[in-house]
Amino acid sequence: MSNQHFLLEIGMEEMPARFVTDAMQQLQQKVGRWLTENRLAYESIDAFSTPRRLAVRVNNLAGMQEDVVEEAKGPARQIALDEEGNWTKAAAGFARGQGAELDDLYFQDVKGSEYVFVRKEEKGKPAAELLKGIDEVITGLTFPKNMRWSTYDLRFVRPIHWLTAVLGSDVIPFTITDVDSGRLSHGHRVLGGPVDIPDAGSYEQALLEQYVMAEPKRRRETIRQQLQDMADKENWNILITEDLLEEVNNLVEYPTALYGRFEERFLELPEEVLITSMREHQRYFPVEDKNGHLIPYFVTVRNGNADYLENVQKGNEKVIRARLSDAVFFYEEDQKLTPDGATAKLDSIVFHENLGTIGDKVRRVQDLASSYGSLFQLNENMAADTQRAAAISKFDLVTLMVDEFTELQGLMGEKYALLAGENPEAAQAVREHYKPKHASDDVPASRPGAVLGLAEKMDTIAACFGIGLIPTGSQDPHGLRRQAAGAARILMEHEVAVPLETFVHQAVHEAGETGLLQQDAGAVEEEILSFFRLRLKTLLDEQGIRHDIADAVLEHPGRQVREVTGKAAFLQSISDDASFKDTVEALSRVTNIARKAEDNLVDVQENLLEGDEEVQLYHAAGKLEEELTDALDKADIQTAYNQLEALKPLIDSYFDHVMVMADDEAVKNNRLAMMKQLSSEISRFADFRQIVFS
Numbered sequence: 072m073s074n075q076h077f078l079l080e081i082g083m084e085e086m087p088a089r090f091v092t093d094a095m096q097q098l099q100q101k102v103g104r105w106l107t108e109n110r111l112a113y114e115s116i117d118a119f120s121t122p123r124r125l126a127v128r129v130n131n132l133a134g135m136q137e138d139v140v141e142e143a144k145g146p147a148r149q150i151a152l153d154e155e156g157n158w159t160k161a162a163a164g165f166a167r168g169q170g171a172e173l174d175d176l177y178f179q180d181v182k183g184s185e186y187v188f189v190r191k192e193e194k195g196k197p198a199a200e201l202l203k204g205i206d207e208v209i210t211g212l213t214f215p216k217n218m219r220w221s222t223y224d225l226r227f228v229r230p231i232h233w234l235t236a237v238l239g240s241d242v243i244p245f246t247i248t249d250v251d252s253g254r255l256s257h258g259h260r261v262l263g264g265p266v267d268i269p270d271a272g273s274y275e276q277a278l279l280e281q282y283v284m285a286e287p288k289r290r291r292e293t294i295r296q297q298l299q300d301m302a303d304k305e306n307w308n309i310l311i312t313e314d315l316l317e318e319v320n321n322l323v324e325y326p327t328a329l330y331g332r333f334e335e336r337f338l339e340l341p342e343e344v345l346i347t348s349m350r351e352h353q354r355y356f357p358v359e360d361k362n363g364h365l366i367p368y369f370v371t372v373r374n375g376n377a378d379y380l381e382n383v384q385k386g387n388e389k390v391i392r393a394r395l396s397d398a399v400f401f402y403e404e405d406q407k408l409t410p411d412g413a414t415a416k417l418d419s420i421v422f423h424e425n426l427g428t429i430g431d432k433v434r435r436v437q438d439l440a441s442s443y444g445s446l447f448q449l450n451e452n453m454a455a456d457t458q459r460a461a462a463i464s465k466f467d468l469v470t471l472m473v474d475e476f477t478e479l480q481g482l483m484g485e486k487y488a489l490l491a492g493e494n495p496e497a498a499q500a501v502r503e504h505y506k507p508k509h510a511s512d513d514v515p516a517s518r519p520g521a522v523l524g525l526a527e528k529m530d531t532i533a534a535c536f537g538i539g540l541i542p543t544g545s546q547d548p549h550g551l552r553r554q555a556a557g558a559a560r561i562l563m564e565h566e567v568a569v570p571l572e573t574f575v576h577q578a579v580h581e582a583g584e585t586g587l588l589q590q591d592a593g594a595v596e597e598e599i600l601s602f603f604r605l606r607l608k609t610l611l612d613e614q615g616i617r618h619d620i621a622d623a624v625l626e627h628p629g630r631q632v633r634e635v636t637g638k639a640a641f642l643q644s645i646s647d648d649a650s651f652k653d654t655v656e657a658l659s660r661v662t663n664i665a666r667k668a669e670d671n672l673v674d675v676q677e678n679l680l681e682g683d684e685e686v687q688l689y690h691a692a693g694k695l696e697e698e699l700t701d702a703l704d705k706a707d708i709q710t711a712y713n714q715l716e717a718l719k720p721l722i723d724s725y726f727d728h729v730m731v732m733a734d735d736e737a738v739k740n741n742r743l744a745m746m747k748q749l750s751s752e753i754s755r756f757a758d759f760r761q762i763v764f765s
Contacts, residue, residue, distance in 0.1 A: 073134055075239035076271035077202065080119075080126035080256055081209055082233035088122065088321035090214055090228055092287070095120035101208045102127050109201050110137040119274070119285040121324040123260070126285065128271055132238070136195030143169050145187035148178055162187055199238055206245040209234075223248045233257060240270040258283050259324050262375055282325040282376065291320040294372055297328035298356065301370065305330075308359040309370050315350055322354065323374035330358070330370045331388040337395040338367060340402055341486055347476050348394050355391070401471035405483075410491050413466035420468070425538045426587060429465055432530065435581055437461040440526040442577045446569045447522050453496070457519040460500035463488065464523060467501075481505040507557045510613070514557070514564045521565050525574065528554040528561075533578035536595050536602070537588040555606040562632040563610075568704065572629030575599050604628035611639050619763040620646065626758035634706050638757060641708040646762075650716075657719040658759045664731055665750035668743035675748060679741040684728045688721045692749045699752055711756055718749075 079102065086094065099118040106113055106129065114131035145151060145165035153159050158166075158173050166173050171189045178185045210225060217226035225248055236243040236252040245252050256266040256274075258281020266281050268274060275285050284290040294316065302309045320326075337345065342365050349355035355369040369391060373383050418430035426432070440461040444454045467473045467484035476483075485502035489495065496519055503520030504527050506512055515521040531554050535541070542551050562571065579596050582588055588595060604625050611621040616639045624638045645651050680686050695714055702711035731746065733739045753759065 074114075074131040075134065075198075077129040077132045077198075077239075077243075078126065078235060078237045078268065078271035078274050079129075079205060079209075080124055080233075080235035080274075081231060082124050082235070082257055083227070083231050084229040085122040086228050086321075087216075088318045090216075091120050091122065091125075091321040092317065094212065094214060094228065095125050095287070097212055098125050098208070099127050101211065102129065102205070105205065105208050106132070110139065110195065111198055111201065112137065120287050120321070121283060121285060121290075122322060123257075123324065124283075124285070126235070126274070128274060132198055134198050136198065136201060138195045139191075139193040141191045141193075142179075143189050143191055144181070145169075145176070145189065148185040148187065151176070151178075151187040165189070199241065199243060202236070202238060202243045203245050205236065205243070206247050209247060221248070235268055237268055237271050257281075259375070262325065284325055287320060290323070290326060291316060294320060294323075294326045294328065297326065297372075298370060301328055301330060305368075306361060307366070307368070308361060308363070310346070310357045310359060312350070315354065315356065319354055319372050323372055325375055327373045327375060327377050327380070328370060329373060329380050329384055329387075330368055331384045331391065333367050333369065333388065333391050333395060335367050337399065338365060340395065340398055341483075343479060343482055344398050344402070344472065344476065345395070347478055348398055349391070351476070351478055352394060353387075353391060355387075397475065398472070401475060405470040405472055405487060406490055408466075408470065408487075410463040410466045410488055410493065413469045414463055416469045417465055423534075423540075426534050427585075429468065431585070432534075433462070433465050435530050435534070435585055436464065436523070436526045439530055439578060439581050440523050442581075443522045443526050443529075443574065446573065447518060447565075447567060449518055449522065453519050456494055456496040456500060457522050459494065459497040460504070460519055460523050461526065463493070463497075464501055464504055464527070507560060509553070510556070514561045518565070521561050525558055525561050526578075528558040529574055529578035530581065532558070532599060532602075533575070533582040533595070534587050536599050537579070537582045537590075539589060541598065541602075551602070552606060555603055556610060559603065559607055559610055559632050563636050566633045566706070568631060568633070568706065570630050571603060571632055572596070572600060575603070575629070600629050607632070607635060611636065614640070616640070616643055617646070619761050623757040623759060623761040626754055626761075630703075630755075631706060634703055634708070637706050637708045638711075641712060642757065642762070645712075652764050654716050654719050655759045655762050655764075657722040658715060658753050660726065661722060661746055662750045662753060662758070662760055665743070665746040667732075668747040669740075675745045676741050679738055681738065682728060684721075684724045685742070685745075688718075688725045688749070689745060691718060691721050692745065692752065695749075695752050699755060703755065715753060715756055 095118045099116050103116055112133040113129045117128045117130065119126040119128070146161045151159055151162040158176070162176060163173060165187065166176055166189060169189050169191060171191070175189050176187050177189070179188045212227070214228040217228060219226055220230040231247060231250050233255060234247060234250050234252040235254060235256045236245065237254050242254050243252060254268045256268055256278065258264055258266050258278060263281030263283060266277050268277055278285045284293065295311070298309050298311060301307070345365060346357050349357050349369050353371070355371050358366055358368040358370060360366050371387055373380070414430070414433065417433060418428050420429045422429045422432050437458065440457050444457050449457060464484070467480060467487060470483060470487065472483050473480045481502045481504065485498045488498035488501055496517065499517055500515070500519040500523050503515035503517060504523040506515050506520070506524060515524045531549065532551055535549050535551055540549060562574070575596050579588070579592050579599070583592050607625055607628055608621050612618070614636070620639055620642050624635050624642065628635065675689065677689070680689055695718070698714050699711055702714065729742070731739065731742045733742065
């Protein structure tokens with residue numbers, strides 16, 4: 072049977088825009104896996120999606136399933152044959168189980184012994200017959216949110232209204248809920264009508280004739296080109312973000328761009344308010360002039376053709392006018408509040424039932440920011456700005472503007488603080504302390520913003536861990552992974568020369584002082600450091616660091632973050648050097664034998680040292696302790712590693728001439744104590760045993 076195209080389309084009620092692309096890709100992947108599992112060869116799979124449909128076309132699908140020839144192994148010869156050479160019951164049972172006759176059995180040598188075998192051949196089935204089971208792929212799709220309808224048990228993103236399944240020009244029959252598959256699809260909800268798909272290859276054109284652009288890439292580029300043509304014609308700069316373009320693309324089936332206007336008086340609002348209202352609430356693209364100034368226009372994309380665009384324009388202008396009128400009211404009313412007056416209202420807003428109010432959190436963060444400011448070595452003015460910013464850091468949460476536009480928290484805090492006469496540096500810290508909000512966001516640029524941001528994040532982590540709210544699996548309702556990653560990035564990018572464990576200790580102490588710990592403080596600190604270890608490992612992975620090197624430097628995650636990341640980058644940079652492997656092996660040898668030392672072996676007695684090799688290594692180890700501390704405190708990774716590398720010849724000579732496990736118990740324990748001390752110094756840099764060489 073010849074190869075043919077196969078089309079599968081799921082038609083339904085409109086999906087949320089944020090679900091569409093992932094669902095399309097999932098369908099494409101699952102169909103590919105299903106075909107592979109069913110031994111159906113194909114050339115490629117095209118994926119399609121609109122708000123009302125998910126579809127794939129399998130190009131050049133084989134007409135027949137591939138044949139399979141397998142050999143099945145049975146019992147050994149002595150079990151398969153009796154003394155007279157006749158087949159035994161074991162052989163007969165094996166043949167019966169394989170659907171074969173005794174005459175089909177034969178022997179084959181396996182590692183010097185003969186076993187009975189049978190060749191099994193499974194003829195491939197027609198693709199048209201197998202595809203009747205493709206419905207299991209559809210019902211196996213998963214979505215962030217599902218729904219049920221009528222009395223059906225199926226949970227799906229939206230109710231299914233039609234199923235299109237065509238192999239070449241023939242329908243593949245199957246049923247899901249009460250919907251039978253066929254060749255009928257549907258065009259645009261308003262402009263189009265039913266679409267008879269004559270064959271799988273005609274899919275895109277047949278839908279386009281009914282005002283549906285099924286290819287998301289083509290639809291997106293059409294929108295982009297329409298926006299560019301409009302910008303060129305009007306001499307504008309239309310502010311296009313890829314995430315908004317993707318969302319708009321998944322809201323329409325036949326895009327037509329148009330623009331509208333709003334009153335210039337609204338430009339008195341902060342630009343961020345205007346842009347947020349347009350993008351987040353209306354899915355509009357803001358417009359600038361060629362000098363980069365926002366102008367009173369917006370661009371939107373209609374789901375339809377160019378007919379009656381003036382009516383659509385007026386409708387959108389009416390909506391944005393109402394939105395911005397509300398924003399003006401919020402902006403004027405909010406300025407009647409003082410930062411301190413607004414902050415006082417935070418005592419009536421619960422942060423968490425076991426963690427008190429937001430006002431309680433602000434006071435904890437104030438105390439923590441004061442301690443952290445000393446660790447950051449802030450000058451007097453910076454410390455004062457940090458304290459003031461901490462005191463009013465959450466005041467904008469009670470404003471009307473942030474209540475309506477939650478995305479503007481922090482930013483409106485800065486705007487209102489400046490209008491109230493606060494120091495610009497303190498106002499900036501109010502805005503920055505939420506940063507970074509996500510992996511690609513910047514950390515706070517100012518030192519007060521960095522201190523306040525770190526204090527806010529560490530307080531959340533310590534308080535949640537203190538009452539047992541620890542992320543498990545994919546569940547992280549309080550965003551603690553994001554908070555920890557943000558805290559680590561602040562310490563790294565501001566090159567803070569203080570161990571992470573110091574910041575953790577102070578945060579847990581503050582939580583304990585306010586009665587938020589439900590277990591021992593030391594145990595909470597250990598849990599938080601382990602939690603940070605995983606976040607730091609993710610951070611290193613994002614920087615392209617090998618997993619084994621990351622594990623090596625994260626032996627002690629409580630060290631300075633800049634030190635940990637610096638060591639990882641340095642070790643990766645020299646990992647291909649010829650001498651690196653030899654150095655790692657020497658240092659690992661010390662660490663391995665040190666594991667045999669008992670915990671009570673601490674001091675090395677110099678009078679028990681024997682031979683020049685042992686004495687030289689002893690003095691080098693003593694010198695290393697001071698020099699390594701100085702280098703690591705300064706995050707001078709090159710110098711610290713050079714100090715360890717310099718030990719290699721001494722370690723090699725030591726093991727060539729000294730037997731650590733000596734017969735004399737006192738000498739043996741003394742040597743183990745020296746190995747233990749030296750290993751402790753080596754591990755301050757990394758656990759070199761974790762590093763893998765191919």
